[in-house]
Amino acid sequence: MQVVFTIEEFRLLVHILREQSETDLQPATSLKASAAALLEKVLARDFGFSLDELEDLEAILHVQEDKVRHAMDAAGRSAETEHEEQVLEHVLDRVTEACAMG
Numbered sequence: 001m002q003v004v005f006t007i008e009e010f011r012l013l014v015h016i017l018r019e020q021s022e023t024d025l026q027p028a029t030s031l032k033a034s035a036a037a038l039l040e041k042v043l044a045r046d047f048g049f050s051l052d053e054l055e056d057l058e059a060i061l062h063v064q065e066d067k068v069r070h071a072m073d074a075a076g077r078s079a080e081t082e083h084e085e086q087v088l089e090h091v092l093d094r095v096t097e098a099c100a101m102g
Contacts, residue, residue, distance in 0.1 A: 017042060020063070031056060061095060
């Protein structure tokens, strides 16, 4: 399934995948490995995803969504975090829709 992202969404997606694949704070998980593989694919501008890849990406985005909401609860809402949350919601909506179509 082909998924198209805006430049802003692409940048956020790369940031999220890098963070998820490089963090040492979490134990090695299948999502961490998936994040690394998805990062390589996205950086190569290959936006044709299998259903498994879309489901992994959706799970990764839900983890990030929880982090953003927790940060907003802890530190308060700022224009920057609210904007990040909006862009993240757009990306998550596209991926969820692609999963449903797949």
